Amino acid sequence: MxxxxxxxxxxxxxxxxxxxxxxxxxxxxxxxxxxxxxxxxxxxxxxxxxxxxxxxxxxxxxxxxxxxxxxxxxxxxxxxxxxxxxxxxxxxxGMALTFGLVIAGQVIISVLLDHFSILVAAQHPINIWRGLGMLLIIAGVAIVEKF
Structure with a gap:
């Protein structure tokens, strides 16, 4: 399911x-x-x-x-x-940068909403792996923008 x-x-x-x-x-x-x-x-x-x-x-x-x-x-x-x-x-x-930034914004705010259990989000504290995930998404957007 x-x-x-x-x-x-x-x-x-x-x-x-x-x-x-x-x-x-x-x-x-x-x-x-x-x-x-x-x-x-x-x-x-x-x-x-x-x-x-x-x-x-x-x-x-x-x-x-x-x-x-x-x-x-x-x-x-x-x-x-x-x-x-x-x-x-x-x-x-362009498509790639626009939606790369959309995805980055969604993930970063979602991690914060999870961390603070805001709205209907179950609490999932920020840890090293979630932080690394956010940084990798930001790096991905920077690479898309650069090339």
Whole structure:
């Protein structure tokens, strides 16, 4: 079962550069990265709207009260920043450097979230191996940028 999830997550990661490239192409063709971001979110919302009825998921709008609203707004804003930021960076930095930096940022912040057990992360203290992993990712991005 874990192998299947590893593949799913790998596939999700593999799709990010494709999404970024398609988004950047859309931004160039319509002349606006801001409107391209908005279109991406509208299409994504429509896709989820078509998918949800085929699931067994239940939902109550009452859940959006209180502390949950922070998660809803925060996740949406972070998504918009990511889509727009990567769309603006791609033509300037290229795919490899843009997504190398995305991966480096994800790993470094994830290690910190694990260390401090923030959000839903189980606590995994930073150790020499995790520190070395972060340094290797940073070195990899530096090599990609250099060559």
């Amino acid at each position: 874990k192998i299947a999830w590893l593949f799913v997550v790998f596939l999700c990661g593999a799709l990010l550069p494709l999404q970024g490239g398609l988004n950047a192409k859309l931004a160039k063709s319509i002349g606006s990265p801001i409107y391209a971001s908005m279109i991406c979110f509208i299409v994504g919302a429509l896709a989820m709207g078509l998918y949800v009825p085929f699931t067994k998921e239940t939902f109550s709008w009452q859940l959006l009260k209180g502390s949950y609203i922070t998660a809803v707004l925060g996740g949406g804003v972070i998504g918009a920043v990511f889509i727009t930021g990567s769309m603006l960076a791609l033509p300037r930095l």
